Amino acid sequence: MNLERFGMDTTTLAGPLEAKLRAVKAAGFTQIMLNSSDIVGHPEGEEAALAAVRASGLRATGFQVLRDFEGLSGHLHAYKVDVAKAMLQMCNALGSNILLACSSTSAHASGERELLARDLQKLATLAVPLNIRIAFEALSWGRYVSEFTQAWELVQEADRANLGVCLDSYHIIATRTELDGLQELDPHKVFLVQLSDFLWQELRSPEDRIDTARHYRVFPGEGVHSTELGELVRQIDEMGYRGDYSFEVFNDDYRNLPLPMVCERAKRSVKWVSDLVSRRSLPPRRTGTLRT
Amino acid sequence: MTIGERNPEPHNPLGMDGIEFIEYATSQPQAFGALLQKMGFAAVARHRSREVMLYRQGTMNLIVNSHGTPDATPAVSALALRVRDAAYAHKHALELGAWDMPTRAAAMELNIPGIHGVGDSLIYFVDRYGDFSIYDVDFVPLAGLDAHPPALAGLHYFGVVQSIMSERTRDWVDFYRHLFDFSVLPRGQYFGVLPKGTLLESACHKFYLQLVEPPEGAEDVHWEEGLARIGLGAPDVPAAVRALKERGIVFIDHGAVQPSDKGALTQFYLGGVTFELVVSHLNA
Numbered sequence: 143m144n145l146e147r148f149g150m151d152t153t154t155l156a157g158p159l160e161a162k163l164r165a166v167k168a169a170g171f172t173q174i175m176l177n178s179s180d181i182v183g184h185p186e187g188e189e190a191a192l193a194a195v196r197a198s199g200l201r202a203t204g205f206q207v208l209r210d211f212e213g214l215s216g217h218l219h220a221y222k223v224d225v226a227k228a229m230l231q232m233c234n235a236l237g238s239n240i241l242l243a244c245s246s247t248s249a250h251a252s253g254e255r256e257l258l259a260r261d262l263q264k265l266a267t268l269a270v271p272l273n274i275r276i277a278f279e280a281l282s283w284g285r286y287v288s289e290f291t292q293a294w295e296l297v298q299e300a301d302r303a304n305l306g307v308c309l310d311s312y313h314i315i316a317t318r319t320e321l322d323g324l325q326e327l328d329p330h331k332v333f334l335v336q337l338s339d340f341l342w343q344e345l346r347s348p349e350d351r352i353d354t355a356r357h358y359r360v361f362p363g364e365g366v367h368s369t370e371l372g373e374l375v376r377q378i379d380e381m382g383y384r385g386d387y388s389f390e391v392f393n394d395d396y397r398n399l400p401l402p403m404v405c406e407r408a409k410r411s412v413k414w415v416s417d418l419v420s421r422r423s424l425p426p427r428r429t430g431t432l433r434t
Numbered sequence: 435m436t437i438g439e440r441n442p443e444p445h446n447p448l449g450m451d452g453i454e455f456i457e458y459a460t461s462q463p464q465a466f467g468a469l470l471q472k473m474g475f476a477a478v479a480r481h482r483s484r485e486v487m488l489y490r491q492g493t494m495n496l497i498v499n500s501h502g503t504p505d506a507t508p509a510v511s512a513l514a515l516r517v518r519d520a521a522y523a524h525k526h527a528l529e530l531g532a533w534d535m536p537t538r539a540a541a542m543e544l545n546i547p548g549i550h551g552v553g554d555s556l557i558y559f560v561d562r563y564g565d566f567s568i569y570d571v572d573f574v575p576l577a578g579l580d581a582h583p584p585a586l587a588g589l590h591y592f593g594v595v596q597s598i599m600s601e602r603t604r605d606w607v608d609f610y611r612h613l614f615d616f617s618v619l620p621r622g623q624y625f626g627v628l629p630k631g632t633l634l635e636s637a638c639h640k641f642y643l644q645l646v647e648p649p650e651g652a653e654d655v656h657w658e659e660g661l662a663r664i665g666l667g668a669p670d671v672p673a674a675v676r677a678l679k680e681r682g683i684v685f686i687d688h689g690a691v692q693p694s695d696k697g698a699l700t701q702f703y704l705g706g707v708t709f710e711l712v713v714s715h716l717n718a
Contacts, residue, residue, distance in 0.1 A: 227533070263530070263531065263612070264529075264530060264531035265531065266531070266608070267530055267531025267532065267608070267609060267612060267613065268531040268532075268533065270605045270606065270608065270609045271533065271550055271551070271552060271609075273599060273602065273605075273659070302608050303604035303605045303607070303608050304604075304605045304608070
């Protein structure tokens with residue numbers, strides 16, 4: 143696998159959008175996952191943010207994240223539809239073809255499958271005129287959908303061409319979901335793969351998962367689940383996935399390090415993942431601890 | 435060519451009943467009007483307050499909207515569908531994930547509900563198409579002219595061709611299938627002289643949409659999503675071609691695209707507008 147298939151995520155890096163774009167580009171990456179706060183939080187406004195992304199020459203891996211969309215009713219549903227439409231419009235303005243939507247954590251959401259599927263269908267229909275694909279991701283603390291197998295079932299039930307799943311290694315490892323379920327996936331319906339690891343062995347509670355997910359993720363090859371992560375990437379590659387890999391690494395320390403240093407760590411991780419896939423027949427290397 | 439078995443039989447919950455009108459946008463209404471007249475249309479009414487004209491021939495209503503339109507080349511800007519209950523059809527579409535039409539963008543002042551279609555185009559829902567028509571409210575008939583000019587050579591609306599980006603066919607099939615109950619015709623079943631893409635049949639069996647991705651190897655060709663052209667049905671294409679040639683219309687006559695019994699394509703006028711003729715079993 144070459145570097146072109148890997149992208150960084152703006153959430154990993156500190157500083158203004160322009161500095162992130164420059165650092166990622168300088169490190170040799172060709173794509174970057176963008177967050178809505180990059181756009182609306184830009185001190186000179188949305189247009190300036192869009193112009194910066196266009197000027198960077200970097201491709202948008204995708205745009206994130208629509209939360210808690212499915213399963214609501216009445217005015218809550220109408221409110222979320224408005225939010226979704228605004229997200230889709232920003233995604234479109236960025237030239238991104240993928241909007242990431244995470245499984246709902248809302249206490250107000252219903253778990254009725256028909257309703258969940260219907261809402262995902264609606265989101266997919268909203269996305270069609272804007273040439274956007276919806277990548278639905280199971281958050282490991284999702285209320286009704288917390289594992290990729292459940293997300294895939296719902297995507298199949300909704301059955302829309304522009305609706306697929308996003309696989310996030312963090313959540314899959316956090317919930318210890320069996321990888322056998324990957325065999326059921328249609329590789330063309332995997333719209334994005336997000337990679338990260340973390341530094342503790344176990345995440346016992348949803349609160350643990352949330353806290354770790356938001357503050358203590360590391361790049362693949364730097365954490366303690368290299369075996370599982372390696373196996374996951376190998377299986378995803380073997381099933382025929384040929385899309386992008388995005389490093390979704392939320393890490394408070396990385397947001398306190400110089401951007402080139404963080405980008406270099408990301409590049410080391412690209413090599414680690416690429417070597418894994420190219421040495422398919424060999425067992426994955428155990429790294430065990432954070433490398434410096 | 436006739437329509438084969440329709441399997442499964444599409445249902446028609448919106449009570450769709452064909453195309454009420456097709457709208458073009460252009461900043462050259464006079465030049466386009468002259469072209470439409472060559473194509474057999476006649477101007478029949480003028481909008482009360484905006485630079486919008488109604489043309490008609492036979493069963494076809496065609497609106498030319500020049501109200502604040504920046505582009506000179508006429509482009510298909512809206513498709514108005516006849517439905518049983520326009521308010522219901524609109525609400526149904528929004529519930530399923532359609533984008534509501536922007537306010538005040540419509541050619542009509544009468545409140546005709548609509549949604550966003552492909553590119554910048556709109557899809558309207560019209561339920562007044564019997565004795566009382568939507569044109570009675572917004573338009574003033576041109577004095578001394580036949581308000582219902584007959585169709586030239588039996589021409590009638592047959593379909594609309596929509597250009598789409600690569601690998602987008604299934605997205606748009608989903609869109610039309612779920613919002614309007616269009617059904618996909620079997621591969622290989624085409625009409626006319628441009629057998630490309632995917633054909634969708636309306637739930638009322640009265641018109642078609644043709645989805646066309648960019649041809650392979652045409653990466654350098656400028657291609658965007660939008661309503662590319664309209665198809666006019668004719669019971670006898672050669673007769674229609676003769677009648678239109680007599681009126682000064684030129685048809686493309688080289689390579690794979692030549693007038694035949696199946697269909698014909700006019701040359702590109704005014705920077706890019708063309709009309710396709712298709713042999714049609716549909717009733718004019």
